[in-house]
Amino acid sequence: MYDTVVQFGTIVTEKDVFQADIGIREGKVVAICTPGSIESSDAEIIDATGLHIFPGLIDIHVHFNEPGRDNWEGLETGSKSLAAGGVTTFFDMPLNSNPPTTTREQFLKKLQLANEKAVVDYRLWGGLVPDNLDHLNSLHEEGAIGFKAFMSECGTDDFQYADNVTLLKGMEKIAELGSILALHAESNEMINYLTEKAINEKRFSIRDYCESRPIISEVEAVERVINYSELTGCNIHIVHVSSARVIERIKEAKAKGVNVSVETCAHYLAFSIDEFEKIGATAKCAPPLREREEVEMLWESIKHGDIDMISSDHSPSPPELKKGETIFDVWGGIAGCQSTLAVMLTEGYHKRGISLSKIAEVTAYQPAKRFGLTSKKGSIQIGLDADLTLVDLKKEFTLIKEDLYYRYKISPYIGKQFIGKTNYTLSRGQIVYENKK
Ligand SMILES: NC(=O)NC(NC(N)=O)C(=O)[O-]
Ligand SMILES: [Zn+2]
Numbered sequence: 298m299y300d301t302v303v304q305f306g307t308i309v310t311e312k313d314v315f316q317a318d319i320g321i322r323e324g325k326v327v328a329i330c331t332p333g334s335i336e337s338s339d340a341e342i343i344d345a346t347g348l349h350i351f352p353g354l355i356d357i358h359v360h361f362n363e364p365g366r367d368n369w370e371g372l373e374t375g376s377k378s379l380a381a382g383g384v385t386t387f388f389d390m391p392l393n394s395n396p397p398t399t400t401r402e403q404f405l406k407k408l409q410l411a412n413e414k415a416v417v418d419y420r421l422w423g424g425l426v427p428d429n430l431d432h433l434n435s436l437h438e439e440g441a442i443g444f445k446a447f448m449s450e451c452g453t454d455d456f457q458y459a460d461n462v463t464l465l466k467g468m469e470k471i472a473e474l475g476s477i478l479a480l481h482a483e484s485n486e487m488i489n490y491l492t493e494k495a496i497n498e499k500r501f502s503i504r505d506y507c508e509s510r511p512i513i514s515e516v517e518a519v520e521r522v523i524n525y526s527e528l529t530g531c532n533i534h535i536v537h538v539s540s541a542r543v544i545e546r547i548k549e550a551k552a553k554g555v556n557v558s559v560e561t562c563a564h565y566l567a568f569s570i571d572e573f574e575k576i577g578a579t580a581k582c583a584p585p586l587r588e589r590e591e592v593e594m595l596w597e598s599i600k601h602g603d604i605d606m607i608s609s610d611h612s613p614s615p616p617e618l619k620k621g622e623t624i625f626d627v628w629g630g631i632a633g634c635q636s637t638l639a640v641m642l643t644e645g646y647h648k649r650g651i652s653l654s655k656i657a658e659v660t661a662y663q664p665a666k667r668f669g670l671t672s673k674k675g676s677i678q679i680g681l682d683a684d685l686t687l688v689d690l691k692k693e694f695t696l697i698k699e700d701l702y703y704r705y706k707i708s709p710y711i712g713k714q715f716i717g718k719t720n721y722t723l724s725r726g727q728i729v730y731e732n733k734k
């Protein structure tokens with residue numbers, strides 16, 4: 298009757314926490330029953346006694362950089378890391394692969410590589426850049442989950458940021474397609490002005506870097522693109538918001554009827570500038586880490602339901618690019634996609650009383666809902682894919698580099714103490730991670 302039965306675990310969904318057994322057939326959940334009641338003579342049994350079963354996470358924001366920069370990460374190492382962290386679906390960003398995913402040909406090439414190499418499910422973002430307006434249609438036809446644009450320079454030469462005219466024209470098209478535009482929203486003018494000033498004045502501390510990309514530059518860009526959304530009718534998603542001040546603006550826009558969603562990343566919830574100063578360049582990202590009180594306000598925003606989802610924005614580089622004369626010279630991007638759930642459990646559930654259902658909601662249900670995947674993913678329900686992560690909520694561990702599956706064992710989370718560990722991950726019913734393998 299079943300290929301696999303997960304017995305005696307506690308199921309966590311966006312609505313509920315309850316004990317039940319799960320029967321899996323052909324990759325789908327086909328039964329959810331009273332513990333011990335499933336007839337399972339010829340099924341593989343997974344004993345989940347003492348474990349919590351979350352819907353596999355959906356990480357809508359990773360940079361696995363293949364093709365072209367797979368020496369920075371790669372679809373195999375990246376997706377194995379996700380499996381180890383309980384993530385069963387990822388959306389790969391159109392940059393820093395080289396060439397970036399801005400035409401049909403490049404999209405199909407990446408799709409083929411993902412098909413060969415990824416150990417969990419995936420979708421691909423298409424890019425919106427100044428010279429590819431005529432390609433948006435074909436990217437959409439091939440199944441792009443949405444489009445991504447940068448409002449400021451992105452740190453590589455091969456993905457141009459979208460000027461305002463490109464944004465407006467692109468948004469008009471994306472609205473017609475009924476798709477969605479994700480934005481890296483920082484004001485290019487403000488951050489370039491402040492960066493130049495800091496460098497001229499030889500202010501090279503970590504705090505100087507953070508102050509060169511202030512919260513107000515996020516606010517400016519977000520307000521602008523919200524206005525563009527009202528004008529064009531384009532649905533938008535703001536990636537990696539670092540501050541509750543920005544979340545407030547998005548909340549106001551939602552109340553006015555603008556179709557906008559927002560993510561923050563695990564690192565903005567785990568670290569403040571104080572940790573950035575201790576850890577150094579490994580914790581450099583853009584927008585940068587913020588003050589401790591901002592971290593706490595983000596957690597409050599999650600509690601109040603003002604943040605739709607959590608991503609990792611996993612954007613690693615080779616170690617030599619994380620070294621440089623000053624903090625301004627090193628690669629901006631954090632490697633962390635294996636640790637998202639551990640951060641949510643440790644910092645959210647254990648330290649701040651965030652409910653398990655809220656964690657399932659922002660890591661799986663909301664991403665599935667926003668991107669139209671709820672007929673297959675995002676929760677634990679009869680008929681959905683058996684994408685499951687089995688977690689020991691009480692397991693304490695310190696992350697060591699040998700635990701990581703990244704191409705390079707570099708991450709600001711190394712040395713961090715966590716409570717809550719993934720023991721098994723199932724992707725469409727198949728065990729893709731079990732006890733460190
Ligand atoms: N080129 C990048 O991958 N940049 C990424 N880097 C960060 N966030 O520091 C991003 O998502 O903006
Ligand atoms: Zn970004």
Ligand SMILES: [Zn+2]
Pocket residue numbers: 358359360390610611612
């Ligand atoms: Zn990113």
